[in-house]
Every structure is written in C-alpha cells, then in structure tokens.
Amino acid sequence: MGTPLGRAALIVLAVNVVHDLDHVRQGTTTPTEVVVTAIAGWIATIVLLVLVARRHPLAPQYAAGYGLVLAAGFVLVHLLPHWSTFSQSYADQDADALSWVLAVLPVLAGLYLTAVALRVMSGHGLDQLGRADQRQPHH
Numbered sequence: 001m002g003t004p005l006g007r008a009a010l011i012v013l014a015v016n017v018v019h020d021l022d023h024v025r026q027g028t029t030t031p032t033e034v035v036v037t038a039i040a041g042w043i044a045t046i047v048l049l050v051l052v053a054r055r056h057p058l059a060p061q062y063a064a065g066y067g068l069v070l071a072a073g074f075v076l077v078h079l080l081p082h083w084s085t086f087s088q089s090y091a092d093q094d095a096d097a098l099s100w101v102l103a104v105l106p107v108l109a110g111l112y113l114t115a116v117a118l119r120v121m122s123g124h125g126l127d128q129l130g131r132a133d134q135r136q137p138h139h
Contacts, residue, residue: 001053005063008109008116009052012070015105016045022102028093033085034077041073060120067114071107078103 001010020038023030030038048066051059082089090103 003052004116005060005113005120006052008113009048009063012067012106012109012113013045013049015102015109016041019102019106022099026093026095026099028088030088031085034088037073037077037086041070044069060117064114064117064121067110067112067117070110071114074103074106074110079107 001007044066048059048063050056051062076083077086077088078090080087080089082092090100095103
C-alpha cells in the first residue's frame with residue numbers, strides 16, 4: 001500500500017471508519033435500506049483494498065469507479081434532502097458540524113481516489129500501480 005493509489009485507498013478506508021463511528025456517536029436509528037447500502041459499500045471497499053494490496057492490474061480502473069460511486073453515494077444518502085428510503089439526510093436530522101464534516105470527507109476522499117486512479121491509468125509519471133515510473137523515456 002506504499003503507492004499513491006494505496007495511500008488514497010487507505011485514506012478512503014480511514015474516513016469511512018470514522019464516518020461509521022460517528023453514526024454510533026449520533027445515536028440515531030439508521031433505515032434498513034441505508035444499512036444494506038453501507039454493507040454493500042464495505043464489501044466494495046474490501047475488494048478495493050485487496051486489488052490495490054495485491055497490485056492487481058485492474059486496481060486503478062476499479063478504484064476510479066469506486067471513488068466516483070462512493071462520492072455520489074454519500075451525496076445522495078447524507079447531503080441531499082430526504083428523497084427516498086435510501087436517504088438519511090443530515091439536514092433533516094439536524095446533524096452537528098462534526099457529522100457534516102465526516103459526511104463530506106468521504107466525498108472528497110472518493111474524488112481524490114478517482115483522481116489518483118485516473119492519473120495512474122493515464123501513465124503521467126506513474127506506473128500501473130501508482131508508483132513513480134522509473135523507466136527512461138525513449139528519444
């Protein structure tokens with residue numbers, strides 16, 4: 001996990017853990033649909049970490065998609081006003097400032113992960129695993 005992609009994946013893991021711990025701190029009831037969505041998200045996170053740790057060739061592509069879905073998911077579930085059974089709108093439950101920060105951080109972390117993954121995929125100075133490319137340019 002000592003690559004830029006690995007570090008970005010660990011940032012995602014950390015902010016997700018802290019966000020989920022904040023739900024415990026809030027002491028609010030979470031709708032079943034949101035819990036099921038969160039479980040699916042944790043499964044996807046485990047897949048991300050395994051792919052990145054094993055330096056799988058598809059890790060950057062998976063990370064790019066995962067990051068976008070993570071960011072969109074947090075916006076849809078927590079940041080927008082209530083819109084469906086998949087909502088747990090922080091505006092509707094008068095969440096405190098800490099909870100708002102801990103709902104925005106996963107959005108930013110997901111976008112950062114996507115940016116790192118896209119940089120890896122484009123080959124701009126990074127190899128397929130997100131390490132600085134040591135190959136000499138051909139002239």
